[in-house]
Amino acid sequence: MVHIIDLKFQGSTESIAAFILESDIGPILFEAGPYSTFHTLKIEIEKIGYAISDIKHVFISHIHFDHAGAAWKFAEHGANIYVHPAGLPHLNNPEKLWGSAVRIYGAAMEKLWGVMEPISLDNLVPLMHLENIQLGEFEIKALHTPGHAIHHIAFSVNDMVFGGDVAGVCIGDGPVVPPCPPPDIHIEDWCSSIELIKKLNPKFLYLTHFGLVKKPVQDHLNILENTLLKYAEWVLKEMETHSDISIIIDSFQSMVEKLWLENKMDEQIIMRYSLANPSFMTVSGLIRYWTKVKGVKWN
Ligand SMILES: [Zn+2]
Missing domain, CATH: 3.60.15.10 (Ribonuclease Z/Hydroxyacylglutathione hydrolase-like)
Known part of the structure; x- marks a missing residue:
């Protein structure tokens, strides 16, 4: 049990x-x-x-x-x-x-x-x-x-x-x-x-x-796998147009919030997601993957 x-x-x-x-x-x-x-x-x-x-x-x-x-x-x-x-x-x-x-x-x-x-x-x-x-x-x-x-x-x-x-x-x-x-x-x-x-x-x-x-x-x-690939590609695309991480974090936050509102999530659940999985972490983790693992030149 x-x-x-x-x-x-x-x-x-x-x-x-x-x-x-x-x-x-x-x-x-x-x-x-x-x-x-x-x-x-x-x-x-x-x-x-x-x-x-x-x-x-x-x-x-x-x-x-x-x-x-x-x-x-x-x-x-x-x-x-x-x-x-x-x-x-x-x-x-x-x-x-x-x-x-x-x-x-x-x-x-x-x-x-x-x-x-x-x-x-x-x-x-x-x-x-x-x-x-x-x-x-x-x-x-x-x-x-x-x-x-x-x-x-x-x-x-x-x-x-x-x-x-x-x-x-x-x-x-x-x-x-x-x-x-x-x-x-x-x-x-x-x-x-x-x-x-x-x-x-x-x-x-x-x-x-x-x-x-x-x-x-x-x-x-x-x-999970589809979303992971989608997030990674999304961040890579943002990196091509922005050299400032805080802009990418803000735009990532709006992207997921839009997704969540479409899912009709209430605000309390959105807060729990942010606690478990904050946007600034996801963006910096993925930028690090692209630059360190894949050798993408950025910034
Ligand atoms: Zn954890």
Whole structure:
């Protein structure tokens, strides 16, 4: 049984999720959320009937703060933190991770994400591609799924996949969109990762932003891939006419807002999307892809 926990990030519902899978050997946590929502996570875990110290296994899709920020607190209580080998050193020594986030978020950093303490190597478990971890009755398979981040893992358990961010963002009845923050966006890798999940053909797909996908999973993944390609092409076209990133961000924001209004989304859902997936991030992530990965000359 999977419990979807709403971390109520910045007071908003359905923005960031964590998941508890109940097993014979106790609760297994997928995603830890940012440390700023740890208190909410603790309360919700207690409502399900467990204490934080009952959580001995924490699977992290990738090391961004909205997914891994609170992992250290579980490690402090003795949990194993399972993570991509390329992400592991950053959880052991989060200084660099923190530093690059400060450049993006500035003074808002701590309010948004809380603090991040180093996790001892004894608590960090690297997962190889297709590696299986048997926990009670569940076999948890790690799928290395780059595209959103080089250190991204989606987890396959029976007919379920916990898709992290590579499986997209879909909130309420809103559209399916790809979250594209810098610095690792890689369109070709992302499309291959989507293919990999499609081939598994899971019945249930869980998104960190947010929850269980309502559409048929294949439809969801097809829309995600199309939108990803569309966003990437859109940004490339803008780069041809504008050398100022703030103009591209504004015009991207109007493009998606128009799309959302056509979808008859209410303002609250639009705000949740902006929290999970801000436009300035998507534009800078995609510009970085075009310039660094594809060698497009710009600006
Ligand atoms: Zn995320």
